[in-house]
Amino acid sequence: MESVDITIIGAGVIGLALAARLVQPNKTVVILEQHKHIGEEISSRNSEVIHAGIYYPTQSLKATLCVEGKELLYDFCQQYQVPHRRCGKLIVANTTDDEERLALVQQQAINNGVNDLQLLSSQQVKKLEPAIQATSALLSPSTGIIDSHQLLLTLSRLAEERGALLLRNTQFKQGEISSNRFILNVQTGKEAYQFSSQVLINAGGLHAQTIANTIEGFPKSDIPSLYYCKGSYFKLAGSFKLNHLIYPLPEANTTGLGIHATIDLAGQVRFGPDTEYIDRVNYDVSTHHLTTYCQAIQRYYPGLKKEQLVPDYAGIRPKLQAPNSPPADFMIQTAAEHQIPGLINLFGIESPGLTASLAIANKVADYIGV
Ligand SMILES: Cc1cc2nc3c(=O)[nH]c(=O)nc-3n(C[C@H](O)[C@H](O)[C@H](O)COP(=O)(O)OP(=O)(O)OC[C@H]3O[C@@H](n4cnc5c(N)ncnc54)[C@H](O)[C@@H]3O)c2cc1C
Numbered sequence: 544m545e546s547v548d549i550t551i552i553g554a555g556v557i558g559l560a561l562a563a564r565l566v567q568p569n570k571t572v573v574i575l576e577q578h579k580h581i582g583e584e585i586s587s588r589n590s591e592v593i594h595a596g597i598y599y600p601t602q603s604l605k606a607t608l609c610v611e612g613k614e615l616l617y618d619f620c621q622q623y624q625v626p627h628r629r630c631g632k633l634i635v636a637n638t639t640d641d642e643e644r645l646a647l648v649q650q651q652a653i654n655n656g657v658n659d660l661q662l663l664s665s666q667q668v669k670k671l672e673p674a675i676q677a678t679s680a681l682l683s684p685s686t687g688i689i690d691s692h693q694l695l696l697t698l699s700r701l702a703e704e705r706g707a708l709l710l711r712n713t714q715f716k717q718g719e720i721s722s723n724r725f726i727l728n729v730q731t732g733k734e735a736y737q738f739s740s741q742v743l744i745n746a747g748g749l750h751a752q753t754i755a756n757t758i759e760g761f762p763k764s765d766i767p768s769l770y771y772c773k774g775s776y777f778k779l780a781g782s783f784k785l786n787h788l789i790y791p792l793p794e795a796n797t798t799g800l801g802i803h804a805t806i807d808l809a810g811q812v813r814f815g816p817d818t819e820y821i822d823r824v825n826y827d828v829s830t831h832h833l834t835t836y837c838q839a840i841q842r843y844y845p846g847l848k849k850e851q852l853v854p855d856y857a858g859i860r861p862k863l864q865a866p867n868s869p870p871a872d873f874m875i876q877t878a879a880e881h882q883i884p885g886l887i888n889l890f891g892i893e894s895p896g897l898t899a900s901l902a903i904a905n906k907v908a909d910y911i912g913v
Pocket of ligand 1: 552553554555556557558575576577578581582583584585586587588589590591592593594713714715716746747748749750751754773774816857858859860861892893894895896897898899
């Protein structure tokens with residue numbers, strides 16, 4: 544049976560960042576991707592925002608890996624010419640209640656080591672963004688946007704150039720543990736085969752729980768519940784231009800960050816994502832809640848007309864947070880938790896996973912001593 548040092552399941556941004564980080568001249572790394580192309584699931588259905596790390600609970604993995612990952616990502620983008628822009632974002636307040644919450648957001652940011660937020664008056668906001676209405680706002684200068692497709696392509700090119708083997712159209716089916724190695728059963732098209740690996744990293748995104756479930760001998764009680772939480776986007780028809788990302792205050796329990804306005808590198812304005820817990824994967828953008836959606840945006844962009852909102856795309860968050868419950872952190876599960884040496888499960892890698900990807904890769908590299 545063929546054997547390799549490290550197998551990564553999933554070629555989304557996390558699996559690819561891991562592969563690029565872990566591959567060494569003396570370490571064989573294989574990445575298994577069930578689809579024909581890389582990054583077809585969560586990694587290509589998101590807001591493409593480089594987050595500052597403002598809202599997450601202090602010391603959580605989301606906070607620490609976002610703050611660290613943001614700097615790593617900006618450096619990486621510069622080094623490898625990945626298109627990005629440090630455009631900054633405004634978190635806008637429109638009521639007294641909002642203003643009180645804005646102060647809490649600023650304090651939370653400071654607790655997380657994000658010390659560059661600036662409080663702006665209504666007039667200062669108007670100067671920066673004439674169409675945006677706010678009684679005050681926080682400017683986050685370190686927030687930016689990135690071309691996530693170019694990031695994925697760059698990571699996969701680096702991983703392959705450094706010697707990793709990326710197997711597309713190849714699905715991980717089942718694994719078992721034998722003499723401290725993993726025996727892995729995979730399928731490419733109709734062909735099934737088996738190989739062994741010393742380390743197994745589960746970066747399966749929306750399928751991470753299913754993957755863990757098929758590893759024989761892995762305690763089922765260690766698999767956290769998964770909740771699909773869909774976010775739909777609408778693009779704005781017309782020639783409206785924004786210079787900054789515009790965010791309202793986050794939703795209760797930070798389930799989502801509120802229906803915000805983002806811009807892509809081509810200048811297209813897009814609104815979303817909302818939060819909708821769903822039972823099964825489905826990427827249709829429904830116009831059911833368009834009125835509520837529109838009202839949420841009109842609080843900070845009163846000039847919006849409902850007919851300008853054009854359904855765009857949807858993404859699904861792999862949440863560990865049940866509806867109406869407190870926020871859950873990323874879960875990077877190692878032998879310290881499940882007592883199986885060499886197995887790392889990445890559960891609940893929702894936002895800010897794109898921003899944190901390089902920091903997550905470093906953390907996993909530390910765990911396995913590479
Ligand atoms: C609506 C939304 C908005 C977001 N906005 C942002 C943002 O602005 N900024 C930010 O930092 N983060 C954002 N995120 C989070 C970010 O997109 C994710 O954290 C990140 O993309 C997760 O990457 P991943 O590699 O874990 O998952 P994925 O990209 O889904 O990759 C997992 C891969 O595993 C493969 N796979 C699964 N099972 C198998 C199997 N059995 N065999 C082989 N392959 C398998 C899948 O096909 C998939 O390609 C957002 C997420 C969503 C949903």
